[in-house]
Amino acid sequence: MAKTRAPLDTKEQPGFRGVALFCLFVLYAPILILMIFSFNSGSIVTHWEGVSLHWYGTAIANDDFHSAAKNTMIIAITATIVSTVTATLAAIGMTRVKPWKGLMTAFMVINLPLMVPEIVTAIATLSFFALVAGKLGINLGIGNLIIAHSVFCIPFAYMPIRARLEDMDLTLEQAAADLYATPWHAFRRVTLPLLVPGILSGMALAFIVSFDDFTITQLVAGPGQTTLPLYIWNQIRRPMTPEINAISTILLMVSIIVVAISFLIARKRR
Amino acid sequence: MRDEPDTSAIAIRQVSKVFGTGEDRVTALAEVEIDIRANEFFTLLGPSGCGKTTLLRLIAGFDYPTTGEIRLYGEDIARLPPYKRPINTVFQNYALFPHMTVGQNIGFGLEMLGRPKAETAARVDTMLKLVRMEELKNRKTSQISGGQQQRVALARALAPQPKVLLLDEPLSALDYKLRKEMQLELKRLQHETGITFIFVTHDQEEALTMSDRIAVMSKGHVLQIGSAHEIYDKPSERFVANFIGETNFLEGEVLAVDGASASVRLGAGATVSAGVPDGFAPKGRATVVIRPEHAEVVAPSGAEAFAGTVSNVVYFGTDTHYYVTLDGGEEFMVRRQNSRGAQVFDTGARVGVRVDDGAARVLRD
Numbered sequence: 173m174a175k176t177r178a179p180l181d182t183k184e185q186p187g188f189r190g191v192a193l194f195c196l197f198v199l200y201a202p203i204l205i206l207m208i209f210s211f212n213s214g215s216i217v218t219h220w221e222g223v224s225l226h227w228y229g230t231a232i233a234n235d236d237f238h239s240a241a242k243n244t245m246i247i248a249i250t251a252t253i254v255s256t257v258t259a260t261l262a263a264i265g266m267t268r269v270k271p272w273k274g275l276m277t278a279f280m281v282i283n284l285p286l287m288v289p290e291i292v293t294a295i296a297t298l299s300f301f302a303l304v305a306g307k308l309g310i311n312l313g314i315g316n317l318i319i320a321h322s323v324f325c326i327p328f329a330y331m332p333i334r335a336r337l338e339d340m341d342l343t344l345e346q347a348a349a350d351l352y353a354t355p356w357h358a359f360r361r362v363t364l365p366l367l368v369p370g371i372l373s374g375m376a377l378a379f380i381v382s383f384d385d386f387t388i389t390q391l392v393a394g395p396g397q398t399t400l401p402l403y404i405w406n407q408i409r410r411p412m413t414p415e416i417n418a419i420s421t422i423l424l425m426v427s428i429i430v431v432a433i434s435f436l437i438a439r440k441r442r
Numbered sequence: 443m444r445d446e447p448d449t450s451a452i453a454i455r456q457v458s459k460v461f462g463t464g465e466d467r468v469t470a471l472a473e474v475e476i477d478i479r480a481n482e483f484f485t486l487l488g489p490s491g492c493g494k495t496t497l498l499r500l501i502a503g504f505d506y507p508t509t510g511e512i513r514l515y516g517e518d519i520a521r522l523p524p525y526k527r528p529i530n531t532v533f534q535n536y537a538l539f540p541h542m543t544v545g546q547n548i549g550f551g552l553e554m555l556g557r558p559k560a561e562t563a564a565r566v567d568t569m570l571k572l573v574r575m576e577e578l579k580n581r582k583t584s585q586i587s588g589g590q591q592q593r594v595a596l597a598r599a600l601a602p603q604p605k606v607l608l609l610d611e612p613l614s615a616l617d618y619k620l621r622k623e624m625q626l627e628l629k630r631l632q633h634e635t636g637i638t639f640i641f642v643t644h645d646q647e648e649a650l651t652m653s654d655r656i657a658v659m660s661k662g663h664v665l666q667i668g669s670a671h672e673i674y675d676k677p678s679e680r681f682v683a684n685f686i687g688e689t690n691f692l693e694g695e696v697l698a699v700d701g702a703s704a705s706v707r708l709g710a711g712a713t714v715s716a717g718v719p720d721g722f723a724p725k726g727r728a729t730v731v732i733r734p735e736h737a738e739v740v741a742p743s744g745a746e747a748f749a750g751t752v753s754n755v756v757y758f759g760t761d762t763h764y765y766v767t768l769d770g771g772e773e774f775m776v777r778r779q780n781s782r783g784a785q786v787f788d789t790g791a792r793v794g795v796r797v798d799d800g801a802a803r804v805l806r807d
Contacts, residue, residue, distance in 0.1 A: 344537050346502075351525075352551055
């Protein structure tokens with residue numbers, strides 16, 4: 173029987189395997205080493221002494237870690253909700269309307285933050301809050317961070333939701349209207365349920381982006397508003413212990429779990 | 443031609459639809475006038491781009507006419523949104539809700555109308571029985587075949603008992619055998635429900651076999667409205683004669699007109715008596731059409747309309763096509779059923795062509 177293979181199968185190119193393995197190694201070896209050393213019983217990051225959960229215990233008992241984790245979760249969850257709702261409304265408003273003149277501009281305005289260097293956004297955000305605090309005397313504390321995160325998460329949440337809306341068969345909404353569904357009912361019973369996988373991807377993306385943001389948070393955060401990335405950053409300026417590895421590993425696990433859950437729910441609904 | 447407005451289920455009055463502005467202006471429909479009677483199976487027939495789907499969308503409410511009225515039993519609905527029209531649609535791609543079961547799809551319309559749950563449930567079961575899908579009620583729509591999806595789409599559109607059912611080329615995605623089966627099924631459903639069907643297709647055979655009446659459309663205009671017989675036997679325009687079935691076009695000169703028939707001298711020699719479209723008075727040069735099965739190839743006796751030479755013979759099993767080059771130079775095709783004892787002519791034979799009485803028609807052109 174003849175082999176049914178595409179005429180140009182990249183896998184068959186010479187050196188493919190080597191390049192692929194090298195890329196995977198560069199990407200994942202450092203992470204793997206970081207995770208392995210989080211189970212080190214010794215107190216030096218680069219010197220293996222034995223297997224132990226000691227540093228996880230230390231991390232979990234650490235009050236600073238607790239408060240950083242709490243701040244991170246408050247910010248990330250609030251920002252995820254706010255940005256996903258905003259992004260969903262924006263995506264609907266931009267795909268379910270008659271094309272208008274400013275549509276392309278609006279699309280660019282929403283997505284531009286993805287292209288602006290983050291440090292620029294960070295400094296702009298910092299100046300903005302400084303101005304608001306100076307001129308109006310308003311300082312929302314951790315609210316500043318929540319606002320900043322909500323805003324920069326919007327384009328991340330927006331992309332998968334818009335993609336899903338654009339892929340959706342428009343005749344489904346017409347069919348709903350044809351079957352006596354008012355615009356609200358058509359949205360509630362047809363568009364929204366079909367949009368759920370896109371919304372979940374958007375939420376997961378927004379959560380991850382907020383969860384591990386460093387640059388903007390570093391500039392905007394006031395005293396007592398330390399998040400996990402900031403906490404880790406502060407720790408490595410001191411003599412490092414495997415506690416950092418343990419905390420980083422916990423962070424990584426949270427990310428993986430969030431992505432996996434959203435992926436599984438999205439796949440189940442398909 | 444026009445019926446009394448009150449007897450029409452749908453009356454299309456001077457409906458035009460223009461897309462775009464300035465140089466991009468495209469007239470999709472130009473002052474269309476159609477009356478569709480209650481309980482009839484009405485077909486909009488035409489090639490792609492003729493405006494038939496645009497007209498269907500205007501009736502459904504997915505788009506609004508630029509000018510004109512669409513009356514549903516006398517009431518102008520042209521500006522109502524689709525969810526306020528008692529009209530349902532079977533979409534070309536079915537547009538079944540993928541996140542609902544077959545039963546939920548069928549019940550959707552009734553649910554949106556706010557009917558009691560028990561009534562909806564009973565109606566869903568009735569519809570499932572009507573389209574013979576009882577055992578698939580709880581399946582997801584992705585788990586059933588194309589033909590079954592078609593039936594669900596029909597049941598879903600029929601469940602709310604609309605006054606008019608619109609069908610947008612619903613059979614085009616099915617294979618030949620299934621399509622034949624569904625044609626009969628659609629006729630049966632129309633008969634059993636008594637609902638007015640407006641069916642859109644580009645398939646002339648489908649239109650002829652299923653419809654009570656047909657409107658033939660081209661480039662945004664309705665060219666002719668009539669029963670399958672009228673459209674086929676008495677085409678009034680070249681486009682209609684050409685689009686539906688095969689036919690012979692012969693050029694000639696009008697000698698005299700007497701009411702519904704005209705005497706035309708054809709370039710091919712003979713003078714024939716040809717039917718004339720309603721309200722049309724031909725004069726000067728005119729085109730006459732004769733269907734291939736309305737003529738007969740015989741041994742030449744001099745008494746036939748035309749004489750000529752057989753240029754080609756194509757055997758089709760049930761019938762044979764004779765291509766005859768008439769003495770005037772024109773090609774003429776005759777279709778003859780292969781009955782026993784029929785005389786056979788070979789290529790090159792001299793023959794006479796006899797034309798049935800009343801078979802010739804003058805085109806409005």
